[in-house]
Amino acid sequence: METAEREAILAAVPLPMIHIAEDWRLAAANAGGRALVGAAALGRHYGLALRQPALVEAIEAVGRGAAAREVRYAVSPSVAEQVWRVTVAPAPGGGAICSFLDITEQELIGQLRRDFVANVSHELRTPLTALLGFIETLQTTAKDDPVARERFLAIMAREAGRMTRLVKDLLSLSRVEAEERQRPAGSVDLAGLLSGTLSALRPVAEAAGVELELLGGAEPLAIRADADQLTQVFHNLVENAVKYGGSGKRVSVRLERVAVDPGLRGPGVMVQVQDRGEGIDAIHLPRLTERFYRVDAHRSRAQGGTGLGLAIVKHIVNRHRGRLRIESEKGKGSTFTVVLPLA
Structure with missing residues (x-):
């Protein structure tokens, strides 16, 4: 040639x-x-x-x-x-x-799929093992012990609830990922949505000894959005702030317009959820939105977390063509900022 x-x-x-x-x-x-x-x-x-x-x-x-x-x-x-x-x-x-x-991307997707299956299997194995163990005990040694039976049934109910939450979050994540490329067509009053979310979570906050406050939500503010999904976003963020923000402290939710956001290249609306808890080490921040990633796995599970909440938040914000920013400093709390475009 x-x-x-x-x-x-x-x-x-x-x-x-x-x-x-x-x-x-x-x-x-x-x-x-x-x-x-x-x-x-x-x-x-x-x-x-x-x-x-x-x-x-x-x-x-x-x-x-x-x-x-x-x-x-x-x-x-x-x-x-x-x-x-x-x-x-x-x-x-x-x-x-x-x-x-x-084929780098194909290999990465394959690895992510394998990791996902392994994580789901691990998350389900622990409660299933506990349930099987308690069922066996109730059928044998604790069969005629009413005190032990009540205690074991309470633990079994908690573990079953954990599995239910995990399956619910998995289905939610799957649905959000399937819709991620379809921008929402509805209109939502963001101020009213935040007010309703805080009202729904106030009993949880009071039980945890945490005060909730909404700043800047006096005026209606309409944006193009899916109301159910945005409710899920702010419910997740505020609930996390209540759980990890520390008893006797305050969680602030701030709503304000942004004339020009560099990430959106246009006008937007910003919602900040700020707690005054112990904060998160900077090494964890880039991975917080990964599936099943936890800063403190034991504490997260004890609080009823599935490790999927922030992954769901990320995908919903992406669907709304918005941006999610996380800032935290040890000993000074954390701030989760969601910026959404205005029509």
């Missing part, structure tokens, strides 16, 4: 491609291929640029006359690992042609 013809063919392919000649030199590469192996590798032995055993074995086998084959090739640049599916095929006139398909 003529050099000009080979270069033109490689340049026309959108995937990274390299040509390895019969003498095992990197004879040519398109722009993507050069970015992958480095322009300095051209003209040198391919093993200086491609060092992974599976790929080296495939290239040598194909170069000696074997049929085309596919191998996995992972590289670790400065930011994150990239994974490629490499097709190694015989080249006209000898050698091999390697084409690289980026």
